[in-house]
């Protein structure tokens with residue numbers, strides 16, 4: 269995710285990703301002082317411009333709202349449209365101040381700015397800044413050992429949700445794994461989740477608008493899924509915990525899926541105003557039959573690990589206490605099998621399906637591109653990022 273540029277109060281333009289991370293109600297407004305004069309207010313505005321560090325969208329949103337209330341009074345401009353996500357957030361913050369008198373807003377603005385001391389800024393920004401850095405470098409970790417290339421979703425603070433950058437990193441990791449010395453390739457996750465699916469904020473911070481983001485998202489998704497269809501070696505998922513969305517649908521393109529008994533499998537596409545992807549509209553009915561696939565892909569029924577095993581989506585379920593030990597021991601043994609035989613057997617299994625899979629992938633991406641622009645989908649994502657709903 270692109271880092272935000274800090275600009276002073278009157279001209280900031282934060283991404284929705286960060287605005288909605290921090291509910292306005294949690295803003296620290298500082299200790300009340302005497303009534304602020306116009307001069308105090310102007311000084312505070314200048315102070316904001318001198319802030320060395322971005323105070324975060326929570327504060328910027330509040331600053332914006334207080335500034336507008338103090339200068340223009342209560343919000344009486346029309347609410348921006350549903351796709352104008354950033355201006356809608358700003359409007360909502362301003363509108364939330366209701367009929368707060370201009371003087372009080374001015375006072376609150378001054379108090380808020382004075383609370384932004386360098387030390388408080390450092391502590392509120394430090395965690396986030398570090399997280400962003402980690403995201404850029406290590407959200408996908410690739411290692412190779414004992415004949416196994418391991419690709420790890422490594423963003424546990426976000427339940428391993430997949431950013432646009434991570435999709436690209438995975439495409440590259442698969443390309444490299446397809447020709448490295450390893451015999452098999454394994455996906456797993458760090459922390460309690462396997463993966464919570466697509467990062468729902470991927471589309472909320474689109475700098476060139478939603479249509480452009482949806483178009484690029486569809487191109488990326490198609491390439492991403494094709495890299496799983498084409499992967500030549502045995503591909504194994506070690507599902508260490510709950511899996512959501514695309515991390516579940518992709519399993520239909522894996523050769524083996526081992527799950528901890530803490531894993532669950534959830535594809536809430538209708539709840540999100542979206543549709544299935546990763547060829548699951550074809551692979552799931554084939555694996556589990558249309559009736560069971562419908563429950564998952566249309567109704568968003570969440571399966572336990574044992575239910576997913578019963579439906580044929582999972583190869584084997586292990587107790588959490590012995591999961592890692594048992595699975596890795598087994599995979600290390602498999603990785604010693606003659607690699608060319610495994611590769612050729614996989615090719616035999618997959619080759620008659622490939623054209624069909626490419627076609628299904630292309631169609632799913634075209635449909636999703638349109639769905640991402642639908643009101644149903646925009647509302648669902650807005651609900652998630654503003655924390656009104658959780659799956």
Ligand SMILES: CCCCC/C=C/C(=O)SCCNC(=O)CCNC(=O)[C@H](O)C(C)(C)COP(=O)(O)OP(=O)(O)OC[C@H]1O[C@@H](n2cnc3c(N)ncnc32)[C@H](O)[C@@H]1OP(=O)(O)O
Pocket residue numbers: 289425426427429430464465466467468469470485486488489512513514515536537540542545652658659
């Ligand atoms: C371009 C290609 C597109 C491909 C199309 C793919 C579609 C999909 O994958 S659809 C599925 C999308 N995923 C979801 O809808 C899951 C959304 N997440 C949740 O419902 C919940 O977070 C949870 C059930 C996964 C976990 O709940 P809980 O244990 O209560 O933990 P938190 O909600 O507090 O999560 C911690 C932290 O992680 C952030 N997060 C989790 N999942 C996502 C996500 N998918 N996208 C973005 N962020 C996610 C969550 O917001 C929390 O962040 P902070 O509030 O900053 O701590």
